[in-house]
Amino acid sequence: MLLRSALMLCILCFPLIVFSIGDFKPTSEELNLLPEYCKPRATGWGDDIKDPRVKRWYTIFGEDWRHMHHYCKGLYHINQGNRPIDKKMFHFHSAIRELSYSLRRAEPRGKKSILLPLLYTKIGDAYVGLGDKVKAETYYRKSIVKVAQHSSAYKRLVTLLIRSSR
Numbered sequence: 001m002l003l004r005s006a007l008m009l010c011i012l013c014f015p016l017i018v019f020s021i022g023d024f025k026p027t028s029e030e031l032n033l034l035p036e037y038c039k040p041r042a043t044g045w046g047d048d049i050k051d052p053r054v055k056r057w058y059t060i061f062g063e064d065w066r067h068m069h070h071y072c073k074g075l076y077h078i079n080q081g082n083r084p085i086d087k088k089m090f091h092f093h094s095a096i097r098e099l100s101y102s103l104r105r106a107e108p109r110g111k112k113s114i115l116l117p118l119l120y121t122k123i124g125d126a127y128v129g130l131g132d133k134v135k136a137e138t139y140y141r142k143s144i145v146k147v148a149q150h151s152s153a154y155k156r157l158v159t160l161l162i163r164s165s166r
Helices: 002-021 028-032 052-081 088-112 116-130 133-146 151-164
Strands: none
Touching: 052 088, 052 116, 088 116, 116 133, 116 151, 133 151
């Protein structure tokens, strides 16, 4: 009886597991606005690190690859929030939630995580979208501290500070 119950639980939960992996499903137009490495994460074969289309990116991102779909989904929400639509706040909050998920997995890896400075910068961008300049500045500075050569974070920080002084 216990074995039967466990089997039924597995059968019922398996589709949920598959759905959660494949929850990042942008349209082809939306995918074109995202970095190239987001394309495999939007497909069913994006988890197969032996696939040549994935192997390239897994070699670059390493363990960060496992959570890359959350990063890509965060970028998607930032793109949506920057469009002239009514749900801006929803998209920026969703971006922070998705990016923070990846951040919680990347931070313990420290310098091994190539994604960490990008995460800090993109979370800063989402806070700019929400109008929270203090939090945005905090995340841009975290990115700069993590990788001093991260010019994107410097540009965003300077732009934020110049706009704030007006």
